[in-house]
Amino acid sequence: MTDRLPLLLTMGEPAGIGPELALMTWLRRKDFQLPPFAIVGDPAYLGQVSKHLNLDVAVTVVEPHNIISTFDQTLPVVPVELGGPVTFGLPDTINAQAVIKSIETTVDIVRQGIAKAIVTCPIQKSVLADAGFAYPGHTEFLASLAVSWPDVDAPPHPVMMLASEDLRIVPATIHIPLSMVADALTTEMLLETGQIIARALEDCFGVPMPRLRFCGLNPHAGEDGKMGNEEKDIIAPAISLLQQEGISAEGPFAADTMFHESARDKYDVAIAMYHDQALIPIKTLAFDQAVNVTLGLPFIRTSPDHGTALDIAGTGKASCASLVAAIRMADTMMPPKTT
Amino acid sequence: MTDRLPLLLTMGEPAGIGPELALMTWLRRKDFQLPPFAIVGDPAYLGQVSKHLNLDVAVTVVEPHNIISTFDQTLPVVPVELGGPVTFGLPDTINAQAVIKSIETTVDIVRQGIAKAIVTCPIQKSVLADAGFAYPGHTEFLASLAVSWPDVDAPPHPVMMLASEDLRIVPATIHIPLSMVADALTTEMLLETGQIIARALEDCFGVPMPRLRFCGLNPHAGEDGKMGNEEKDIIAPAISLLQQEGISAEGPFAADTMFHESARDKYDVAIAMYHDQALIPIKTLAFDQAVNVTLGLPFIRTSPDHGTALDIAGTGKASCASLVAAIRMADTMMPPKTT
Numbered sequence: 001m002t003d004r005l006p007l008l009l010t011m012g013e014p015a016g017i018g019p020e021l022a023l024m025t026w027l028r029r030k031d032f033q034l035p036p037f038a039i040v041g042d043p044a045y046l047g048q049v050s051k052h053l054n055l056d057v058a059v060t061v062v063e064p065h066n067i068i069s070t071f072d073q074t075l076p077v078v079p080v081e082l083g084g085p086v087t088f089g090l091p092d093t094i095n096a097q098a099v100i101k102s103i104e105t106t107v108d109i110v111r112q113g114i115a116k117a118i119v120t121c122p123i124q125k126s127v128l129a130d131a132g133f134a135y136p137g138h139t140e141f142l143a144s145l146a147v148s149w150p151d152v153d154a155p156p157h158p159v160m161m162l163a164s165e166d167l168r169i170v171p172a173t174i175h176i177p178l179s180m181v182a183d184a185l186t187t188e189m190l191l192e193t194g195q196i197i198a199r200a201l202e203d204c205f206g207v208p209m210p211r212l213r214f215c216g217l218n219p220h221a222g223e224d225g226k227m228g229n230e231e232k233d234i235i236a237p238a239i240s241l242l243q244q245e246g247i248s249a250e251g252p253f254a255a256d257t258m259f260h261e262s263a264r265d266k267y268d269v270a271i272a273m274y275h276d277q278a279l280i281p282i283k284t285l286a287f288d289q290a291v292n293v294t295l296g297l298p299f300i301r302t303s304p305d306h307g308t309a310l311d312i313a314g315t316g317k318a319s320c321a322s323l324v325a326a327i328r329m330a331d332t333m334m335p336p337k338t339t
Numbered sequence: 340m341t342d343r344l345p346l347l348l349t350m351g352e353p354a355g356i357g358p359e360l361a362l363m364t365w366l367r368r369k370d371f372q373l374p375p376f377a378i379v380g381d382p383a384y385l386g387q388v389s390k391h392l393n394l395d396v397a398v399t400v401v402e403p404h405n406i407i408s409t410f411d412q413t414l415p416v417v418p419v420e421l422g423g424p425v426t427f428g429l430p431d432t433i434n435a436q437a438v439i440k441s442i443e444t445t446v447d448i449v450r451q452g453i454a455k456a457i458v459t460c461p462i463q464k465s466v467l468a469d470a471g472f473a474y475p476g477h478t479e480f481l482a483s484l485a486v487s488w489p490d491v492d493a494p495p496h497p498v499m500m501l502a503s504e505d506l507r508i509v510p511a512t513i514h515i516p517l518s519m520v521a522d523a524l525t526t527e528m529l530l531e532t533g534q535i536i537a538r539a540l541e542d543c544f545g546v547p548m549p550r551l552r553f554c555g556l557n558p559h560a561g562e563d564g565k566m567g568n569e570e571k572d573i574i575a576p577a578i579s580l581l582q583q584e585g586i587s588a589e590g591p592f593a594a595d596t597m598f599h600e601s602a603r604d605k606y607d608v609a610i611a612m613y614h615d616q617a618l619i620p621i622k623t624l625a626f627d628q629a630v631n632v633t634l635g636l637p638f639i640r641t642s643p644d645h646g647t648a649l650d651i652a653g654t655g656k657a658s659c660a661s662l663v664a665a666i667r668m669a670d671t672m673m674p675p676k677t678t
Contacts, residue, residue, distance in 0.1 A: 175559075175566055176558070176566060177556075177566050177567030177568075178520065178521060178556050178557050178567060178613075179521035179567065182517060183518075217516075217517050218517050219515070219614035219615065220514075227514055228518065229516075230516075230517075255615050256614070256619050256622045257626070259622070261626075262626075273517075274558075275558035275559075276558060276595055277619065279558075280594055280620055281623050283595045283596055284599055284619075284620050284623050285623065287596070287602075
């Protein structure tokens with residue numbers, strides 16, 4: 001245990017379900033055999049939430065060095081004070097700076113080598129934007145903070161992977177209208193995405209020579225150009241280039257026959273061309289167990305695959321399954337090599 | 340048993356896996372508790388395939404009225420002679436007329452009330468086209484044959500549904516490039532598709548007031564227009580019109596959270612906007628058990644959800660799971676009401 005490092009959870013949006021999920025997760029630390037972790041957030045507010053939901057969680061303010069020794073008895077909190085009061089379900093810009101500071105502090109502690117990995121609770125992007133936050137979301141902000149790492153000169157290109165016990169899958173495009181997907185795909189971006197995935201699977205997941213398998217964009221992967229040419233013109237060339245670099249990449253294959261059990265045995269990670277092509281199979285197979293993993297950063301970052309769920313914040317109804325899975329996955333990962 | 344009607348299987352492409360699957364399925368009729376059926380095809384050729392694969396299936400030429408009394412002991416075949424010899428894996432236009440005649444004869448017998456339903460084995464569309472067949476596929480041809488039905492004046496609009504024990508799903512568009520999907524969707528076609536589905540689920544599947552649930556087109560069903568407007572402009576209006584007709588229709592919902600077990604409990608049939616949005620969930624959940632059901636015809640038609648598999652035809656390697664499921668599903672269905 002002596003060289004074991006704890007994990008850190010950011011608080012996320014205080015008016016959302018993040019704080020209650022963190023408390024519930026700590027309560028079930030033994031059931032799920034969770035590694036030691038701390039929350040980087042407001043200790044007084046976490047105490048209030050505990051009381052509100054009758055969770056009976058004792059909160060202890062700690063220095064990052066003392067997380068492991070505290071974790072068994074009480075929930076360790078690395079303090080970041082909120083700017084003002086919180087109403088469940090109603091995010092307020094008054095607390096935006098604290099939400100941002102929680103993320104920055106977490107990254108700082110990991111960079112200092114005192115914690116192993118970052119698990120982020122969901123933020124409310126629109127409220128952070130109203131408060132002047134210049135990043136579209138967590139991932140871009142984390143990429144910008146990565147430049148404080150030794151040997152990282154520019155914000156890296158982060159790649160979102162969804163992972164469960166049954167499937168790892170990367171959407172090559174994410175939050176754009178379906179009608180824009182075909183135009184957004186380029187051989188260059190698929191090549192770079194494939195390179196980042198191959199490296200991260202080897203470094204962080206211990207998969208030697210990971211097998212990448214690309215989905216086609218069109219029905220039946222275009223059926224030799226009868227139903228679209230993106231497979232021939234864009235996806236296949238990227239796969240060839242990856243193969244030339246010695247990366248095990250195959251496809252593009254008809255996406256509909258890639259996700260049943262025997263098909264999944266053939267690869268370590270699938271690359272989908274758009275949001276639903278990735279999210280439908282993983283949420284069908286592992287609805288509340290899917291974890292979001294950001295590849296390409298110089299540190300380990302996972303997050304639950306859900307949002308702030310403002311409509312049920314403060315009710316105790318939210319499931320901590322995905323946060324538990326995110327913590328467990330971060331625990332099994334190895335830090336990326338940055339040189 | 341007296342008023343029970345048999346099912347009919349078309350032969351499909353003789354150089355594909357259809358004939359061997361039909362033979363294997365008959366051999367396992369007791370394991371799967373299959374209803375009596377006949378193949379409408381070439382008895383001599385079916386005998387040859389049986390011999391080639393050492394299946395030991397005795398074939399008996401029958402009149403349609405004698406299928407049930409024959410089925411227990413030997414495989415009943417309603418004869419349609421091939422035009423020439425068959426080489427496995429190499430479809431020949433010489434047999435195209437027999438493939439077409441098998442379908443026509445099958446429809447004729449069902450129209451006469453001597454058989455209950457049609458289960459079609461896969462055809463090789465390109466070879467039929469080379470032989471002058473004017474229809475893009477099975478479904479359009481069956482729709483054209485439907486005009487011989489009483490009270491059917493024009494070819495009906497057929498709707499393809501994929502069905503398994505876990506899920507029924509209809510793709511609103513099918514074999515078109517992904518980049519053309521958004522432009523292909525109209526409120527009118529979604530309305531008509533919804534009407535046909537609602538009626539067929541009630542008539543043929545005995546689901547009173549079937550619950551229809553529409554997928555969105557875009558990630559998160561567009562998230563209030565942030566990632567696409569088709570939900571507001573095209574899909575939601577179709578749902579409103581269906582509701583005004585007293586049909587239970589809901590959505591559009593984010594497609595990724597529609598297919599895990601508890602989500603599936605909320606509807607009787609899902610309507611997807613494109614091929615992979617429908618095929619990914621059903622093939623992930625029920626890879627070789629999915630059945631193709633054509634709704635909107637005046638008769639019951641199911642088919643296995645696979646093609647001619649020319650690469651393995653004649654080897655006995657093909658799985659009869661989907662054909663078995665197609666026969667079982669046709670057996671549980673009730674004929675559409677045509678008035």
